[in-house]
Structure formats: C-alpha cells, structure tokens
Amino acid sequence: MKTTVRHVAFSLALLLSPSGALFAQGSVANATFTSGIVEGAPTDYREAFFSSTTVVYYYGELIGLAGQTVTHRWSLEGKQMQEVPIKVTGSRQPAWSRIDMRPQWTGNWTVTVISAKGEVVDRRNFAYNPQ
Numbered sequence: 001m002k003t004t005v006r007h008v009a010f011s012l013a014l015l016l017s018p019s020g021a022l023f024a025q026g027s028v029a030n031a032t033f034t035s036g037i038v039e040g041a042p043t044d045y046r047e048a049f050f051s052s053t054t055v056v057y058y059y060g061e062l063i064g065l066a067g068q069t070v071t072h073r074w075s076l077e078g079k080q081m082q083e084v085p086i087k088v089t090g091s092r093q094p095a096w097s098r099i100d101m102r103p104q105w106t107g108n109w110t111v112t113v114i115s116a117k118g119e120v121v122d123r124r125n126f127a128y129n130p131q
Contacts (some may be wrong), residue, residue, distance in 0.1 A: 003015050009016045010094075015129075018023050020121070024083065025064075025115060025117075025119050025121060026062065026063055026064035026065035026068075026070075026115055027063045027064060027121060027122070028060035028061065028063065028122035029042060029054055029060065029061040029062035029092075030060060030061050030120055031057050031058070031059065031061075031113075031122055031124055032045045032046075032058075032060070032061075032124075033045075033046050033047065033049075033056060033057065033058055033059075033111075033124065033126045034056075034057045034059055035049065035053055035055065035056065035057070035059055036047060036057065037059065037096055037098075038057075040094055041059075041094075042057070042059045042089065042096075044110060045125065047124060047125075047127065048101060048127040048128075048129050048130045049101070049127070049129070049130075051101075051103050051106065051120075051128070051129040052128070053101060053128075055098050055099070055100055055101065056095070056098065056099055056101055056102055056109075056126065056128070057096050057098045057112040058072055058074075058097055058098075058124065059094070059095075059096040060070065060073065060094075060095060060096070060097060060113065060122060061093065061094050062086075062088050062092070062093045062095050062113075062121075063091070063092050065088040065093075065115060065116075065121070066088050066089060066090055066091050066092065066116075067088065067089075067114055068088050068113055068116035069085050069086065069087050069088070069116055070086050070095075070114060070116065070121065071083050071084065071085055071113070071131055072084040072087070072090055072095075072097040072111055072112075072113060073084065073111065073112045073113075073114060074097075074099050074109065074110075074111055075110045075112070076105055076107055076109055076128075077107045077108055077112075080112075081099065081105075082099060082129070084097035089106055097111075102105050103129075105110055105128060106128050106129035107127070107128060107129075108125060108126075108127055108128075109123070109126050109128055110123060111124050111129070112121070
C-alpha cells in the first residue's frame with residue numbers, strides 16, 4: 001500500500017511540474033475578443049461584432065509556454081484566413097493578434113492558439129455581422 005501511495009504521489013507531481021505532461025501544453029487565461037487594445041489590455045469583451053467593426057482582436061495571457069512560438073490561427077467557417085506567430089518570452093505573457101475585417105467576411109469565426117508542438121492550447125469563437 002505504501003508503494004502505491006508513493007507511486008500516485010510521484011505521478012501527480014510529474015503531471016503538475018513544469019516538465020510534466022499537463023503543464024507542457026500550457027494554457028491561456030483571460031481569453032477574449034475585443035474591438036481594441038489600450039496599454040496592453042482589451043477595451044471591451046465581445047462575442048459578436050457588426051459589419052461596421054473594421055478590426056477584431058483576440059487577447060489572452062499565455063501561461064507555461066515560455067521559449068515557444070505559438071500561433072494564432074484565424075478561421076472563417078472552417079477556412080483558414082491568417083496565422084500570426086507570437087514569440088513567448090515569459091511564464092505568463094499577455095499576447096494578442098488582430099484581423100482587419102472585410103464586409104463580406106460575415107459568419108462564425110474561430111481563433112485557435114497552437115503551441116510549438118502543434119497542440120491546441122485554446123479555441124474561441126465569435127460571430128461577425130450577427131443579424
């Protein structure tokens with residue numbers, strides 16, 4: 001019994017440590033879409049934008065991804081529209097990317113944050129030109 005408890009405790013410690021499998025993927029905190037960034041922070045928190053919006057930002061704090069280049073992949077209705085590489089230099093780093101919207105790009109958008117290992121770290125959706 002004592003060996004089993006030690007084994008479980010050791011396995012849990014590995015998973016929760018910086019070199020462990022769960023932490024290695026990293027995460028995104030405070031993720032949101034916004035119409036602007038001022039002094040490194042979102043100006044609003046939105047899930048939908050009207051066609052009068054010319055720029056949409058994805059913002060999130062990257063955690064546990066230091067030393068990697070992550071990618072923000074912007075897709076419209078499943079079609080990839082752009083990728084933005086972001087170098088992560090800190091253990092908790094605010095990061096954002098933007099897309100210049102076009103009136104004909106109405107529909108459901110997805111931003112996927114992808115680690116250097118190709119793992120999906122976060123995925124969020126917003127609507128453009130909701131009726």
